[in-house]
Amino acid sequence: xxxxxxxxxxxxxxxxxxxxxxxxxxxxxxxxxxxxxxxxxxxxxxxxxxxxxxxxxxxxxxxxxxxxxxxxxxxxxxxxxxxxxxxxxxxxxxxxxxxxxxxxxxxxxxxxxxxxxxxxxxxxxxxxxxxxxxxxxxxxxxxxxxxxxxxxxxxxxxxxxxxxxxxxxxxxxxxxxxxxxxxxxxxxxxxxxxxxxxxxxxxxxxxxxxxxxxxxxxxxxxxxxxxxxxxxxxxxxxxxxxxxxxxxxxxxxxxxxxxxxxxxxxxxxxxxxxxxxxxx
Amino acid sequence: xxxxxxxxxxxxxxxxxxxxxxxxxxxxxxxxxxxxxxxxxxxxxxxxxxxxxxxxxxxxxxxxxxxxxxxxxxxxxxxxxxxxxxxxxxxxxxxxxxxxxxxxxxxxxxxxxxxxxxxxxxxxxxxxxxxxxxxxxxxxxxxxxxxxxxxxxxxxxxxxxxxxxxxxxxxxxxxxxxxxxxxxxxxxxxxxxxxxxxxxxxxxxxxxxxxxxxxxxxxxx
Ligand SMILES: Nc1ncnc2c1ncn2[C@@H]1O[C@H](COP(=O)(O)OP(=O)(O)OP(=O)(O)O)[C@@H](O)[C@H]1O
Ligand SMILES: [Mg+2]
Numbered sequence: 001x002x003x004x005x006x007x008x009x010x011x012x013x014x015x016x017x018x019x020x021x022x023x024x025x026x027x028x029x030x031x032x033x034x035x036x037x038x039x040x041x042x043x044x045x046x047x048x049x050x051x052x053x054x055x056x057x058x059x060x061x062x063x064x065x066x067x068x069x070x071x072x073x074x075x076x077x078x079x080x081x082x083x084x085x086x087x088x089x090x091x092x093x094x095x096x097x098x099x100x101x102x103x104x105x106x107x108x109x110x111x112x113x114x115x116x117x118x119x120x121x122x123x124x125x126x127x128x129x130x131x132x133x134x135x136x137x138x139x140x141x142x143x144x145x146x147x148x149x150x151x152x153x154x155x156x157x158x159x160x161x162x163x164x165x166x167x168x169x170x171x172x173x174x175x176x177x178x179x180x181x182x183x184x185x186x187x188x189x190x191x192x193x194x195x196x197x198x199x200x201x202x203x204x205x206x207x208x209x210x211x212x213x214x215x216x217x218x219x220x221x222x223x224x225x226x227x228x229x230x231x232x233x234x235x236x237x238x239x240x241x242x243x244x245x246x247x248x249x250x251x252x253x254x255x256x257x258x259x260x261x262x263x264x265x266x267x268x269x270x271x272x273x274x275x276x277x278x279x280x
Numbered sequence: 281x282x283x284x285x286x287x288x289x290x291x292x293x294x295x296x297x298x299x300x301x302x303x304x305x306x307x308x309x310x311x312x313x314x315x316x317x318x319x320x321x322x323x324x325x326x327x328x329x330x331x332x333x334x335x336x337x338x339x340x341x342x343x344x345x346x347x348x349x350x351x352x353x354x355x356x357x358x359x360x361x362x363x364x365x366x367x368x369x370x371x372x373x374x375x376x377x378x379x380x381x382x383x384x385x386x387x388x389x390x391x392x393x394x395x396x397x398x399x400x401x402x403x404x405x406x407x408x409x410x411x412x413x414x415x416x417x418x419x420x421x422x423x424x425x426x427x428x429x430x431x432x433x434x435x436x437x438x439x440x441x442x443x444x445x446x447x448x449x450x451x452x453x454x455x456x457x458x459x460x461x462x463x464x465x466x467x468x469x470x471x472x473x474x475x476x477x478x479x480x481x482x483x484x485x486x487x488x489x490x491x492x493x494x495x496x497x498x499x500x501x
Contacts, residue, residue: 181371187329188383188430189359192351277351279333 005170012159013214013257019152020249021218025242026148039119041128043103052103055127059107063118067108073101102129160260165263171203175272186276195276196269207261215253218221219244281305282328282438282473284499287337289323292479297323299497308471312484315494321477324494325440328475329363330354341438348491361386362431364441368423370415376426377402377411397433397474405429405459420447428456432463441462445483453480457487465470 039147041053044276052070058066109115122128175182182195222244245253282305291311297320305311309466315321329453333347340346346357362383370379377398384394402408405425410418415426424447431439439460445453457476464474478484484491492499 058299180369181373184369184371185382185386186355187331187358187363187385188370188385189355189361189434191355192387241424273351279330279347279349279354 002170002174002206005166006206008058009163009207009210009216009257010217012163013211013253014217016152016156016256017215017218017249017253018158018221019148019247020252021157021222021245023148023152024060024209024246024249026144039107039115039122041105041107043105043127044129045100045102047103051094052105056105059122059125062109063113063122064110065107066110069108071104071106073098073103075081077100112170117273156256161257163260164264165258165269167203167207167261168268171199171265172271174199174202175268182272182276192273192277195272199269200265203265204261207257211254211257215245215250281308281342283340284327284352285340287327287336287339288335288416289320289327290334296497297335301498303499305473308464308473310464310476310489311476312487312489312491313372313475313477313494313499314479314484314491315458315477317479319494320440320497321479321494324499325337325363325442325475325477328438328440329361330357342448343501348480350373359383359411359434360436360438362436364427364431364439364444366443366446368415368427369463370423370426371431372415375412375414376407376422377481379415380407380429380433381424383430387434401429401433421452424448424452424456428459432459435467437467439472441474441476443477443479445478447478450482450486453483454486457483460467461489 049072056068056070058081061064077094109118182261222242226239226242229242282303284301284303287298288296288303290296301324313321313324323332327334327347330346330349338345338347341357341360349357370376371382374382380401381394381398384397389397402411407422407425407429408421410426413421418426423484424444428441428444431441441460444460445456448456460474460476464472492500492501
């Protein structure tokens, strides 16, 4: 039972730290996977190049974008004809077509910038005919991290509750095993605090051990992943954004599992108290 | 030193096992308590060791009521009481020496002090043949001696022995009672009080001592 409990605790620490780690890195990895956080806008058709450049310059200083790319109508036309060669056969007058194509611009945002908020603000300036974004992508991203968060919360709750229950069960079994001895010692004048201390030591040391092993396992997984990614240059951008558990995450784990343990310990030791020292 | 006043003990089935029991042990020394099976001897001893409390009435030890103690006070009180159980209650994972020394360890005496007291008692009770054995590998009589040694080693003021001669032959019974009587006399200045419960008439006849009778829930001399 003791070993089963240790094993259980190790794995629950392992799983919850993995989830926590995943959650912690989800946004940065997902953003990395989207390659860039981009807002794209199309100007009105009839605006002049000077106007376009001036507007881009002013927006860029206002929002402090990381970078921007301007696509002129001619650029877009040649991009377009590259893919659809038949239009290049002179069916249409290229000059006429280019006139129909607006200037468009991609703003590349910094990671911490709120794309949808900025998009809304820019749209209000009424200089663009169309504001496309990576918005769909961002929405998806948001729902994924929400999912991870909810899943993580559920898992934590489950693991904490079961850890508390397992603690109660383990200590009760330990106490039950020592029942005769405990009774005799209490008749010889052993104080309740001595039992509290003894069983706290007896159970917390293996718990701390299991906790460390669980965390170590997560670290090994993280380390192996990093080693693997190192050899895959196309994932370099992911690797560069991955971190091991932050101190806040580790603290969350420590506090959570300690709370579960102490909760379980308190309950089982209370029963011992009433059994040994409540005169009925 | 020990005083029981209007003590009642009633279990769930409404029968008074002890009914208005009044008793005062003014003198130290050895008391036999005789009573038929079911008369309440074990119940009385449970009250005296604070394992249970009276339904009503009060018990005083050295003028302090022991009927309503908290956990801390209970363990303090028990350090001053030596209990000899009918079934010995030795801890099988400990050697006889460790079993006997347990009360001193609980009282947090130093290892050298414990060893000194253990050696003295081993000598006095002649335990050296089996002092390093485990309880399961020695005879019932040897276990009995070990249980007595454990009750005496902490030098308590009060000794409670529930049917301690139950499994002993006549000679060993008398030997054990002599040890307890000697202890009661020798203990410090005031002496100690020793209660021995028995329903064995032959033990009572062979050892002519002060005897109290537990009958109809009351204790009479
Ligand atoms: N925990 C309990 N719950 C209910 N009744 C009990 C309990 N303990 C003892 N009794 C009852 O109290 C009465 C006295 O029991 P007790 O064990 O004190 O007798 P005793 O004098 O020690 O008997 P014996 O000589 O056989 O050991 C008995 O009728 C018994 O059934
Ligand atoms: Mg009895």
